[in-house]
Amino acid sequence: MDAKRKAQDPELVCTCNDLYVTDIQQALDEGETGYKEIFTVHEMAPRCCGCVDDVQQLVKQWQQATTDLA
Numbered sequence: 001m002d003a004k005r006k007a008q009d010p011e012l013v014c015t016c017n018d019l020y021v022t023d024i025q026q027a028l029d030e031g032e033t034g035y036k037e038i039f040t041v042h043e044m045a046p047r048c049c050g051c052v053d054d055v056q057q058l059v060k061q062w063q064q065a066t067t068d069l070a
């Protein structure tokens with residue numbers, strides 16, 4: 001996790017893989033909600049796992065937003 005890079009770009013979630021918010025949204029749209037599975041959609045794998053809380057937070061927000069729409 002490169003906290004400095006991440007602070008410079010709020011859309012960047014995983015600095016090990018350059019995984020952005022839009023990449024996570026794409027994985028969610030494809031039905032993946034698991035941490036590792038979200039990376040797998042983009043043919044990546046978590047390395048330091050320092051972004052796990054941020055990824056899970058985005059998943060929660062997405063799940064809440066989709067529940068609110070139902």
Ligand code: FES
Pocket residue numbers: 001002013014015016017045046047048049050051052
């Ligand atoms: S920031 Fe290291 S795996 Fe995501």
